[in-house]
Amino acid sequence: MDYISTRGRAQALDFMGATLAGLASDGGLYVPREWPKFSPDEIAAMAGLPYARLAQVIMQPFIGDCLSPERLLELTTAAYGRFAHKAVTPLKQFDEQQWLLELFHGPTLAFKDVALQLLGLFFEEFLGRESESGTGQNLTIVGATSGDTGSAAIDAVAGRAKVDIFMLHPKGRVSDVQRRQMTTVLAPNVHNIAITGSFDDAQAMVKRMFNDEGMTSRFNIGAVNSINWARLMAQVVYYFAAALQLGAPHRKVAFSVPTGNFGDVFAGYVAAQMGLPIEKLIVATNVNDILHRALAHGDYSAGTVTPTAAPSMDIQVSSNFERLLFDVGGRDGLALAEQMAGFEKTKAMQLTNAQREGAAALFTSASVNPNQMAEAIRWGWEAAGELLDPHTAIGLYAAREAGIDPAVPVVTLATAHPAKFPDAVERATGHRPGLPARVGDLFEREEKLDDLPGDYDAVAAYVAERATPKA
Ligand SMILES: *Cc1c(COP(=O)(O)O)cnc(C)c1O
Numbered sequence: 001m002d003y004i005s006t007r008g009r010a011q012a013l014d015f016m017g018a019t020l021a022g023l024a025s026d027g028g029l030y031v032p033r034e035w036p037k038f039s040p041d042e043i044a045a046m047a048g049l050p051y052a053r054l055a056q057v058i059m060q061p062f063i064g065d066c067l068s069p070e071r072l073l074e075l076t077t078a079a080y081g082r083f084a085h086k087a088v089t090p091l092k093q094f095d096e097q098q099w100l101l102e103l104f105h106g107p108t109l110a111f112k113d114v115a116l117q118l119l120g121l122f123f124e125e126f127l128g129r130e131s132e133s134g135t136g137q138n139l140t141i142v143g144a145t146s147g148d149t150g151s152a153a154i155d156a157v158a159g160r161a162k163v164d165i166f167m168l169h170p171k172g173r174v175s176d177v178q179r180r181q182m183t184t185v186l187a188p189n190v191h192n193i194a195i196t197g198s199f200d201d202a203q204a205m206v207k208r209m210f211n212d213e214g215m216t217s218r219f220n221i222g223a224v225n226s227i228n229w230a231r232l233m234a235q236v237v238y239y240f241a242a243a244l245q246l247g248a249p250h251r252k253v254a255f256s257v258p259t260g261n262f263g264d265v266f267a268g269y270v271a272a273q274m275g276l277p278i279e280k281l282i283v284a285t286n287v288n289d290i291l292h293r294a295l296a297h298g299d300y301s302a303g304t305v306t307p308t309a310a311p312s313m314d315i316q317v318s319s320n321f322e323r324l325l326f327d328v329g330g331r332d333g334l335a336l337a338e339q340m341a342g343f344e345k346t347k348a349m350q351l352t353n354a355q356r357e358g359a360a361a362l363f364t365s366a367s368v369n370p371n372q373m374a375e376a377i378r379w380g381w382e383a384a385g386e387l388l389d390p391h392t393a394i395g396l397y398a399a400r401e402a403g404i405d406p407a408v409p410v411v412t413l414a415t416a417h418p419a420k421f422p423d424a425v426e427r428a429t430g431h432r433p434g435l436p437a438r439v440g441d442l443f444e445r446e447e448k449l450d451d452l453p454g455d456y457d458a459v460a461a462y463v464a465e466r467a468t469p470k471a
Pocket residue numbers: 110111112148149226258259260261262263264265312313391392415416
């Protein structure tokens with residue numbers, strides 16, 4: 001399997017190359033040249049597999065020869081062995097039609113652990129291998145986080161040889177739990193930077209660094225944001241896991257996905273391309289609803305970010321939407337490069353008819369306001385005795401409003417543990433969720449971070465001073 005860029009110019013790479021590169025050199029994102037397909041019989045045969053084995057079966061066609069089946073299974077077993085639930089992503093019934101897929105049983109309490117625990121192992125494996133062939137390299141990971149990617153990535157790479165991580169978060173706009181999960185990791189290869197500005201400002205600086213010759217000629221810069229294909233690949237697995245439990249391939253399932261960067265829900269799109277029968281993918285956004293406007297009206301135009309109680313979705317520019325536009329728009333990289341260049345200039349673009357129709361076949365969307373979010377947190381508590389985090393609540397609200405055929409089960413992805421966002425949960429229900437024992441004495445530990453202005457040159461200089469240059 002090889003990987004091509006959504007902007008048509010960068011060299012194709014194998015899985016290892018795409019994993020280490022993150023963003024393509026032409027500014028595009030890597031996608032597989034074609035979607036691997038499973039037949040209904042092959043899907044039926046996956047029922048009942050343990051999660052680590054299911055992950056190996058689903059990911060192997062994307063990885064090809066870069067990892068043997070035996071080695072890949074060792075890595076998935078190690079990554080998912082760190083989860084606090086044996087099912088890894090347990091499925092819970094909420095009411096007759098609604099289900100919750102709990103993706104927060106990893107070490108940092110959000111779904112991002114599912115992909116990043118594995119990505120940390122892929123980095124170690126591939127960097128170790130490169131050094132055997134004499135080209136031994138270090139990786140300088142530069143990322144922006146609205147809260148959960150940062151903690152999950154830091155947990156996944158802290159203390160690993162050959163990797164330095166620089167994580168930018170928007171100062172004051174992540175929850176205390178989220179910040180402490182990043183800043184209390186004192187390993188010397190971990191560098192936390194609080195940026196004055198929004199998540200989009202931080203992400204724009206990261207994207208700029210990937211295209212900054214001065215930096216890329218000196219450092220091997222890698223990505224842990226969901227621009228890294230390996231993350232999306234790992235997330236495809238739990239769509240299969242949930243649907244298999246609800247009767248796939250013989251019965252269709254709908255998914256409602258609290259969405260920011262369009263990564264998690266794009267993994268659902270990939271599952272559908274691979275043959276999983278999906279009725280609808282519901283894109284649930286908060287009031288930062290560029291994706292809802294794009295899917296409902298073809299209008300992809302970025303406004304300013306409104307901070308909300310669901311900060312991991314406080315995003316106006318959704319990187320992974322480009323992957324969808326590429327796939328449904330006929331996979332014409334050069335045309336998409338032009339469309340994206342227009343967007344980067346004006347912060348607005350119209351979807352083409354092909355893009356709109358292609359997306360409408362599988363996606364529907366909703367924008368959920370703070371009152372509706374709080375109402376859904378209360379439903380969870382009053383109807384099912386469940387404390388829902390604000391992101392999950394947005395998904396559940398959209399799921400119930402989407403008008404899905406009552407015979408089709410709807411699975412909301414429960415993307416974070418409620419204790420990660422205790423204030424919003426307490427405001428809605430009067431109950432304050434407690435941190436699970438596995439996060440330990442988070443509020444007692446020392447923090448390590450640096451403040452920087454929202455200025456690219458300052459960030460680049462900070463990284464250049466501390467990163468390990470190319471060999
Ligand atoms: C990252 C995150 C999201 C959004 O996921 P995307 O892949 O960026 O769409 C939703 N909920 C939580 C809790 C998250 O951490």
